[in-house]
Structures are given as structure tokens and as C-alpha cells.
Amino acid sequence: MMQPVLRSHPFRVLRDQAPLPPELARPVVAIGNFDGVHRGHRAVISTALEQARSLGRAALAVTFEPHPRSFFRPAEPVFRLTPEPMKLARLSQTGLDGAVVLGFDADLAAKDAESFVADVLVGWLNVAMVVAGYDFHFGNGRGGSPIFLREAGKRHGFPVEIVPPLLDEGAQISSSVIRAALAQGRVEQAADMLGAPWMIEAEVIHGDKRGRELGYPTANMRLDPAVTLAHGIYAVSVEIDGAVHKGVASFGRRPTFDDGAPRLETFIFDYSGDLYGQVLRVAFHAFLRPELKFDSIEALIAQMNEDSAQARAALG
Template sequence: MTTGFTVIRDTTPAADIPRGAVVAMGNFDGVHLGHRAVIDAALRMGRAHGKPAFAVTFEPHPRSFFSPNSPQFRLSDETSKLRLLAGTGLDGAVVMTFDKTRAGTSAQDFIHHDLIGRLGVSGIAVGYDFHFGKGRAGSPSLLVSEGPRLGIEVDVQAHVDIEERPVSSSAIRMALAEGQIDEATAMLGGPWFVSGAVIHGEKRGRDLGYPTANIRLDKNCSLKHGIYAVRVGRGTDRFDAVASFGRRPTFDNGAPLLEVFLFDFKGELYGTVLDVAFIGFIRDELKFDSIDALIRQMDDDSTRARARLAAAPDAFPKLGVIG
């Protein structure tokens, strides 16, 4: 068995790839409950046969390759995805570069060259709707039919429903775009989070009594503009906080920015990478007629955020260490 969480890439020497692993295959954007069902199936298979269990995933997201000019709101970038995968108990991940060559690889060639030839897999777990290979010709049914002949165990997981609604990355994106944080959290199996380095801003927050840590999110992030109760991670430290994501209409109506006020914290954070987990939606972004009105609202926002966080004392995504 491997130790730690190993990341295998196209450039990894064959000698460094553990043979006989069980793999869970998917794009795993967000690593939501549907993905975790596939991962859990791979973990069970691996334990039953004494084999390591890996995720097989693709970067960049295939949708970005096929539609480069269409904005894509990713729930988790590559690093965040790997940290989430590392928190599931998997032994590692195989990150395959999705480029013109891989897009043109037939399903049969992918099975024989990538899965068997390079990885030497002994088992495969996939979701019911996972497709692969040129023209998406590869399907769960193809893997099931080919598995016995190739000596590979195949497990196909059905969709996961919450209140009769299928869990999917698209449904989670929609929930976040509508500010439905509880709904997104339920489908993810934990809070949605973002990571980023703290940058210098206009420093207005200091004058208002609310100095903020500012983080620029991906330009395609479609999170609803508004005020949120959040929990912040810095390494193993955790801080309760209130955050604003939006354009600051009271001041400049500029580019979207995440501004986080950490409760009961003193110190500098510039350049520090923070994890910000979204626990609850407080209100829509508003424009205020006066600074005093804004400060009164910020005081109320903080009170509401503290109460929301007190009701969710342990809420934070389970993240593992890569490498």
C-alpha cells in the first residue's frame, strides 16, 4: 500500500506507479455526495482485495477544453479538488492531462493503454453517467462488458438523491448562484470552500471598524453577491468570520471581491493563503445612502453570522494533505 496521498501525473515514471490499484474515475468537481459514493465503492473494493485505491481525474476540466470560450464556474480548482480527494481516505489521485490527444483517444485505447497498460488497474468504480473516450463512446456499460474479459472488477454507482433531487455539480453551482448555501452544503456533504491569497485592497474596512482579508476569486465564480457567515482556515487554525462577496456598490461597484472579517483576530494576513468555507447566507448585497447606515448593517450582519456559526460549530470541509 502507498503511504500518504500520492499524485500521479502523465510525467510520472512507470516505476513510481503502484500496480494493481482500484480506481474511482470522474471529473470530481466539488467531490460531492455522488462522487463520494463512487469513491467509497473504490475504497471498499480496494480493502476487500488489499489494493490501494486512487481517483482518476482530468485537468483541465474537459468542458473547458471543448468550450474554451464559455465561462465555467468550477466548484473546486485542481488543488482544492486534490485536497478534498485526499480527505476521503483514498491513497492518491491520477491526474490525466485533458488535451487534444486525450480527447481523440478512443474508449478502447483509453482502457487498454491508460487503465491497463500504464496503471495496471485491478478494479474500477464509476458513476452511472460517466463517459470517456473520443465522442464519449466509453460508458459504464462498456466497462461492465469488458471487465470480466480483462480481469477487472467494475462497480457502477447509481445517482444519489436528496429529497428526490439528484445530486450533481450543476445543481450545486445553481444553488450557490442563488445563495442557497444550505442546499449546496447538503449535496456536497460539507461546506463549499474557496482558497486564495490575501491581497491588498482599498483598506476602507479599517476606517469602518471592520478590517477585511481580501481574496480575488476566479473570474467565472457565480456565487451570489451578498453577505455570508463563513469559517476560515489558516493551516490547522480555524476562525469564525463574516464575509462579503460582490462589487461594493456603496463605494465603487468594481470587480467582484471576497472580503472577510475574522472575528476576534488581530494580526496581518497579507500574502497568507486562507480557506474560506461558506456556512450560511445572511443577505443580498445592498447599496447604502450613508456610511453610518452601512456600519449599522455590518454590526447586524456580524451578529447574525456569529449566531449562524454557533449553530454549526464543527462545519468545515474535510481536507487532506497532498504529497
């Protein structure tokens, strides 16, 4: 997990054309969707921070909620690596002074690239500089390319820096590549691209209490249906009241029992307590095996014992 950054004032979140406080006036902005706030995003953010320090300005992220793809294709839910609260939390840990959250609705979707620059970047934010990734597009029909943004900056009097792709052993780091890795259970690769283990945040709900009968009481959570994490068994860590605990988790349909809707069931090592109704963060560190169907409860328990031992070993 990223460490908190000390700053002279709180991390601010601005929405709906809210006026910028004096300490954020004429900011350097990093602009993008920033789903995951992965290492490629942080290259953009680091560039904005460097430029802000050199100009003596505040540095802000400009981002969009909901994810534009959710607006344009509502029937195809987006697997969000970081839903809005988690994205803002991760942005707050980068050293940025704040974030501007633009509500992505029909009005914003219809705004052409030139109007976006004039109304948002100049009219509202009065930017000193804009930093964007090489593949950032904006405006109606995605008409605002990096080249367009540079030219618009010249017309409106602010410089633009475009950050090239960040490569990892020759492979591009992107949110879509991370989603694909998680869909195949490659959580270690996802963590490398994210700069931290991928995690979810969800409320503990009542399950069928079957884990207690098996000697493995679990914290049960329903994840967003858009999450396409591979079904299987994982070594995880769980944050409870600010403390981090190790554990083993199953994500899937429980084929030995009911083959129902996907659910995350986490057995937390050396912990006892009532977690119902609490919102926990679960971080995924290693994929242990695919989800399996067992012919007997005894075979399942034997495998759960082995899974726990492997998870403890993987977590150190």
C-alpha cells in the same frame, strides 16, 4: 471539513504515465472528474475502497485536469467547486491511496473510448477493477458509456461496477446542482450535498482600506472570474495558520462605493494581524442577505453591525 485519514504510506499523485510503485500495483480505480468530491463522488470512492479491501489492492482515483469542459469550451470558464489542489486535498482525506491525474489535452480528447481503456486503464494502470458513476462518459465524442465500460472490462479481464445516482430527498446530488445552489446563495444546501461547507482558497490582497475607516478591517481576495456565487453577505469561517476563526464576508461589487469587479471581503471576528500575501481558506456557512446599496455611510455601518450579529448567531 473532512478529517485526515491515517494510512501506512503517503497519498500519492501520479501523472504523465509515471510508473506505479509496487504498493499501488494492480489497483482498484474510481474514475471521474470529481469536482467538489461531493457525497455522490464519495459513494463511488467508498465502493472502490470496499472492493480494494476485499481484493487486497490499493484504491486510486483517476481524474482529469483541467476540467474537460475548459478544454472544449475555453471561452466559457467552468465554476470549479474544487480547483485541482483542493480536489486532491479532499481526495486524500477519503482513504484512497492516491490519485492519477490525466492531463486533458488534444491528444487525450482525440483518444477513442477503446484506446483509453487499452492504453490507460490496462496498459498503464493494469487495473484490477474499475468503479464509475452512472453518468460517467469518456473517450472521443463521449463514446465510452457505463455500458461500454462494462463490456470493455469483460474483454480486457477486469470487472466494472457502476454506482447509481445518490439522491437527497429525491433530488440528485451532482456538481452542476451544487453550482446552481451556490449561484442562488443556498450555501447550506450546497454544504449538505458536498458533505462539508463549500470553501475557497485565495491570496489576501491590498484593497482600498475603506473597511478600516468603517471599523471593519477586511481581508480582501479576488476569486476566479468563473465563480458564480450569489453576491451578498455570508457567515463564514476562515483558516489561518491551522486555526479556524469565525467571520462575516461580503462577496460582490460594493455598489455603495465603486460597483467594481467582484471581490470577497472578510471581516474576521476577534482577530488582528497582517494577512497580506497569505493564502487563506474561507468556508461559507450561511447566506445572510443580498448585496445592497446604501444612501449613507451611517446606514451602511448600522447594517454591518447587524450583519456581524447575525453571522455570530448563525455560526454559534
